Amino acid sequence: xxxxxxxxxxxxxxxxxxxxxxxxxxxxxxxxxxxxxxxxxxxxxxxxxxxxxxxxxxxxxxxxxxxxxxxxxxxxxxxxxxxxxxxxxxxxxxxxxxxxxxxxxxxxxxxxxxxxxxxxxxxxxxxxxxxxxxxxxxxxxxxxxxxxxxxxxxxxxxxxxx
Amino acid sequence: xxxxxxxxxxxxxxxxxxxxxxxxxxxxxxxxxxxxxxxxxxxxxxxxxxxxxxxxxxxxxxxxxxxxxxxxxxxxxxxxxxxxxxxxxxxxxxxxxxxxxxxxxxxxxxxxxxxxxxxxxxxxxxxxxxxxxxxxxxxxxxxxxxxxxxxxxxxxxxxxxxxxxxxxxxxxxxxxxxxxxxxxxxxxxxxxxxxxxxxxxxxxxxxxxxxxxxxxxxxxxxxxxxxxxxxxxxxxxxxxxxxxxxxxxxxxxxxxxxxxxxxxxxxxxxxxxxxxxxxxxxxxxxxxxxxxxxxxxxxxxxxxxxxxxxxxxxxxxxxxxxxxxxxxxxxxxxxxxxxxxxxxxxxxxxxxxxxxxxxxxxxxxxxxxxxxxxxxxxxxxxxxxxxxxxxxxxxxxxxxxxxxxxxxx
Numbered sequence: 001x002x003x004x005x006x007x008x009x010x011x012x013x014x015x016x017x018x019x020x021x022x023x024x025x026x027x028x029x030x031x032x033x034x035x036x037x038x039x040x041x042x043x044x045x046x047x048x049x050x051x052x053x054x055x056x057x058x059x060x061x062x063x064x065x066x067x068x069x070x071x072x073x074x075x076x077x078x079x080x081x082x083x084x085x086x087x088x089x090x091x092x093x094x095x096x097x098x099x100x101x102x103x104x105x106x107x108x109x110x111x112x113x114x115x116x117x118x119x120x121x122x123x124x125x126x127x128x129x130x131x132x133x134x135x136x137x138x139x140x141x142x143x144x145x146x147x148x149x150x151x152x153x154x155x156x157x158x159x160x161x162x
Numbered sequence: 163x164x165x166x167x168x169x170x171x172x173x174x175x176x177x178x179x180x181x182x183x184x185x186x187x188x189x190x191x192x193x194x195x196x197x198x199x200x201x202x203x204x205x206x207x208x209x210x211x212x213x214x215x216x217x218x219x220x221x222x223x224x225x226x227x228x229x230x231x232x233x234x235x236x237x238x239x240x241x242x243x244x245x246x247x248x249x250x251x252x253x254x255x256x257x258x259x260x261x262x263x264x265x266x267x268x269x270x271x272x273x274x275x276x277x278x279x280x281x282x283x284x285x286x287x288x289x290x291x292x293x294x295x296x297x298x299x300x301x302x303x304x305x306x307x308x309x310x311x312x313x314x315x316x317x318x319x320x321x322x323x324x325x326x327x328x329x330x331x332x333x334x335x336x337x338x339x340x341x342x343x344x345x346x347x348x349x350x351x352x353x354x355x356x357x358x359x360x361x362x363x364x365x366x367x368x369x370x371x372x373x374x375x376x377x378x379x380x381x382x383x384x385x386x387x388x389x390x391x392x393x394x395x396x397x398x399x400x401x402x403x404x405x406x407x408x409x410x411x412x413x414x415x416x417x418x419x420x421x422x423x424x425x426x427x428x429x430x431x432x433x434x435x436x437x438x439x440x441x442x443x444x445x446x447x448x449x450x451x452x453x454x455x456x457x458x459x460x461x462x463x464x465x466x467x468x469x470x471x472x473x474x475x476x477x478x479x480x481x482x483x484x485x486x487x488x489x490x491x492x493x494x495x496x497x498x499x500x501x502x503x504x505x506x507x508x509x510x511x512x513x514x515x516x517x518x519x520x521x522x523x524x525x526x527x528x529x530x531x532x533x534x535x536x537x538x539x540x541x542x543x544x545x546x547x548x549x550x551x552x553x554x555x556x557x558x559x560x561x562x563x564x565x566x567x568x569x570x571x
Contacts, residue, residue, distance in 0.1 A: 009350075010349050010350065010431070012537075012539045014519075014537070014539040014540070014541055014542050015539065015540060015541065018519060018541050018544070018546075019199075019228075019518040019519040019520055019542070019544070020518075020519045020520050020524075020544050022199055023198065023199060023202075023228070023229055023236065023237045023240055023520065024236060024240075025202055025203065025206060025240070037540055037541040037546040038540075056350055057349065057350035057353060057383060060349060060350065060383055061284065061380075061537060061539060062284050063200065063282060063283055063284040063286075063298040063299060063300050064199060064200065064300070065200065065203055065300035065301040065302060066199075066203070069203075083353065085350075085353065085383055086353060086354050086383065086385055087284060087298055087299065087300055090299065090300060090303055091300035091301075091302065091303070094300060094302035094303055095300075095302055137186055137316065138186075139186060139314050148302070149207070149211075149302045149303070149305075149306055150207055150210045150211050150302065150305075153211045153212075153306055153309060153310075154210075154211055154212055158310055158312075159188050159306075159310070159312065159313075159314045161186055161187075161188060161314065
């Protein structure tokens with residue numbers, strides 16, 4: 001089961017991955033600095049497969065796709081937020097980082113979480129609670145199901161709205 | 163047909179049928195660009211998608227501005243990757259010194275009223291100043307534009323901001339209006355939405371002023387920002403896009419611009435905005451004027467008017483990054499640069515400079531910076547142990563003279 005690491009509102013992309021580290025194609029280098037300015041001990045505490053749970057507007061600020069890429073490379077299996085900043089949300093789905101929007105939940109740091117991306121059902125095993133994520137627009141759901149926009153376009157060659 | 167706001171009109175014209183807020187559409191893109199932060203990943207994704215040729219090389223632009231000239235070997239090699247790609251694909255490449263992507267696209271008349279433009283940089287909505295629909299996207303979305311020439315979008319809901327008044331108070335500029343709007347709408351208040359500027363004041367705003375207003379919609383989470391074309395002057399003929407009477411807005415924000423006082427955003431959030439007067443006397447050691455928000459000729463002139471004949475306060479530095487080569491040339495031509503340098507300012511290459519924390523002026527531990535940029539997130543300028551205040555170029559200039567936060571006279 002995945003452990004939740006909980007953060008607050010308005011976590012900007014500079015705090016997810018500082019600008020000074022973004023100019024690279026080396027994903028493991030990104031992962032080694034993820035969340036560094038927000039939570040310097042992140043890489044010691046985080047176990048691959050764990051999830052990040054945030055408040056409102058997660059990923060605001062820069063358009064840098066290095067933010068979701070750094071989280072994915074660090075082994076983040078899911079990000080839950082009350083809602084996401086729009087560029088981050090598109091980027092995450094495009095690069096295959098699972099994200100779920102759950103406006104109302106009571107997840108605390110350390111809670112054990114199970115989730116099903118296809119249904120958007122999240123179970124908090126620690127608190128014996130169940131939450132349902134907001135549904136994605138069909139085109140985003142299709143991109144997520146293909147594992148990202150690269151495999152989606154490789155397969156379909158073009159966008160399909162429904 | 164139902165009345166439409168400006169976003170709905172531009173998206174409908176491109177979709178080929180009427181679209182309204184909340185609907186999904188696929189639209190052709192009139193222009194696209196990526197920078198040295200986002201282009202390498204976009205090129206990689208384009209190739210992984212099986213891309214061999216750009217769908218439309220004439221609409222695609224690469225700009226080396228975020229870490230230019232390259233501060234190290236790793237970034238130098240990414241710049242080489244961009245140059246090689248541009249050469250192979252026969253698309254435009256603006257190399258070091260050309261300027262900040264957004265200023266370059268405007269200086270070169272790349273974006274026109276009514277266009278849809280996708281930029282792999284969050285401040286792409288800046289082109290809304292030109293009455294265009296421009297969004298920031300990530301590298302993979304941009305790769306899809308490179309491959310298909312199109313993008314899928316949800317038609318955004320729109321917030322109407324009405325700017326009342328015919329002039330601003332002395333020492334007040336478009337930056338102070340932008341900060342006031344960010345304060346009122348908050349850092350998340352325009353998420354997924356378009357911020358549409360209207361009102362009497364538009365007749366009295368320059369293109370540079372309009373760019374400032376649209377630039378900072380990114381700090382409210384907006385998808386785009388668009389200025390209604392009243393008062394827009396361009397050196398070519400264009401078809402302006404106006405909102406219909408009765409167009410739908412989720413919220414209307416009215417601002418008495420004529421009464422505004424200089425504003426400042428305090429660390430570490432661009433929406434934590436106050437009157438400069440509340441923070442007078444706060445010591446600073448570093449001023450920065452530049453960026454896609456406030457690195458234009460009028461910004462450098464505003465600073466020069468305050469600094470003329472004076473020198474920086476002891477122990478204070480001022481870094482100036484002209485927004486583009488054209489701005490640099492113009493500021494040389496009219497003596498603005500001479501004035502700034504004589505006052506003790508350091509002028510650096512045209513580009514993003516220290517705004518993205520990669521090079522060209524990273525603050526030290528405990529330092530307090532006053533900057534004309536758009537973001538003051540913790541660590542933004544490369545050091546999480548420094549603090550950044552955001553204000554207009556005039557307020558930055560007044561503050562570096564005083565050695566502490568000061569009102570422009």
